[in-house]
Amino acid sequence: MFFRNESFKDFIRYYPIVSIIIGFQLIVWLLMFFQLRIGDFIYDWGVGLNIAVSHGQYWRLVTPIFMHDRSGFTHILFNSFSLVLFGPALEQMLGRWKFSFVYLASGFIGNVFTYFVAPQSLNFHLGASGALFGLLGLYVYMSFFRPHLLDPVSKQMIIMFSLISLVMTFLRPGINVSAHLFGFVGGFALGPIVLTRAKPFSPSLVRRRVVVNDGTVRFDPNRWNKRGFRMNRNVSSIIWWVIFILAIIGLLGNFLIW
Numbered sequence: 001m002f003f004r005n006e007s008f009k010d011f012i013r014y015y016p017i018v019s020i021i022i023g024f025q026l027i028v029w030l031l032m033f034f035q036l037r038i039g040d041f042i043y044d045w046g047v048g049l050n051i052a053v054s055h056g057q058y059w060r061l062v063t064p065i066f067m068h069d070r071s072g073f074t075h076i077l078f079n080s081f082s083l084v085l086f087g088p089a090l091e092q093m094l095g096r097w098k099f100s101f102v103y104l105a106s107g108f109i110g111n112v113f114t115y116f117v118a119p120q121s122l123n124f125h126l127g128a129s130g131a132l133f134g135l136l137g138l139y140v141y142m143s144f145f146r147p148h149l150l151d152p153v154s155k156q157m158i159i160m161f162s163l164i165s166l167v168m169t170f171l172r173p174g175i176n177v178s179a180h181l182f183g184f185v186g187g188f189a190l191g192p193i194v195l196t197r198a199k200p201f202s203p204s205l206v207r208r209r210v211v212v213n214d215g216t217v218r219f220d221p222n223r224w225n226k227r228g229f230r231m232n233r234n235v236s237s238i239i240w241w242v243i244f245i246l247a248i249i250g251l252l253g254n255f256l257i258w
Contacts, residue, residue: 001089001150001151001201002085002154004203015088015091015092016096017091017096017100017103018084021066021087021103022080022083025067025079025080025128026076026080028067028068029068029073029076032070035070045063046060047124047125047126048060048061048124048125049123050114050118050119062104062107064126064127065108065127065128065130066128068126075127079129083128083132086135087099087103089201090135090138092202093200094194094198098194101190102134102135102190103131104131105186106131106133106134106135106137106138106186106190107128107134107179107183108186109130109186110130110176110178110179110181110182111130113178113182117178117182118178125176125179127176127179129176129179129183130176130180130182133165133179134184134190136158136161136162136165136184137183137186137189137191138188138191139162139187140162140188141191146191146198149198149200149201151200166181166184169181
């Protein structure tokens with residue numbers, strides 16, 4: 001469920017929320033990276049800052065979810081790869097609104113507890129790690145309480161990946177531990193709420209399209225045999241494997257676990 005061979009165009013069509021989040025945070029990062037005036041304004045206005053939150057700037061509990069280190073590209077790169085890896089299956093299983101809710105709520109919970117647990121002197125914090133750990137937390141909830149939603153291989157992968165990531169949270173320097181832990185707990189706690197009607201990930205369900213003809217709605221059995229530009233499956237598989245490896249490296253390194 002974590003490996004697909006969609007073309008870039010199809011990925012955007014099948015998983016619009018994941019695509020919008022990645023596109024939006026990339027635009028924000030570019031504006032800050034090139035030190036444009038609007039980028040500096042976004043950074044000053046939106047970066048997580050506990051002392052500012054204590055003075056009523058509560059939007060800073062949400063805005064850091066979409067902001068990344070502006071001094072380099074590794075932070076945004078690995079976070080985006082991780083969202084590409086873990087987000088699409090959940091978007092299909094939950095639906096667009098529930099997936100958006102889990103992502104935002106997990107990041108928000110992580111930032112709220114960063115405010116209450118971390119010292120007021122914390123300089124700043126930013127990044128989507130709390131939201132991403134929320135997705136992992138939801139997957140772990142599935143593994144134990146909704147096992148029919150995950151195949152055995154995916155379940156083992158999630159458990160191992162989550163354990164390693166949580167352990168690394170305490171071993172790597174410069175990590176927002178509160179955002180990671182409580183983002184994970186938030187995603188786990190949302191499981192009973194958002195998984196009530198969830199179904200296992202199905203590539204055929206994602207790719208299903210209807211064709212209107214003579215006033216009737218039906219499936220076109222030749223939809224995927226029609227000519228058009230499509231990436232070679234072998235090349236596409238290689239790209240997805242590269243994304244997967246980079247996501248793992250990033251999640252276990254300094255740049256994703258913030």
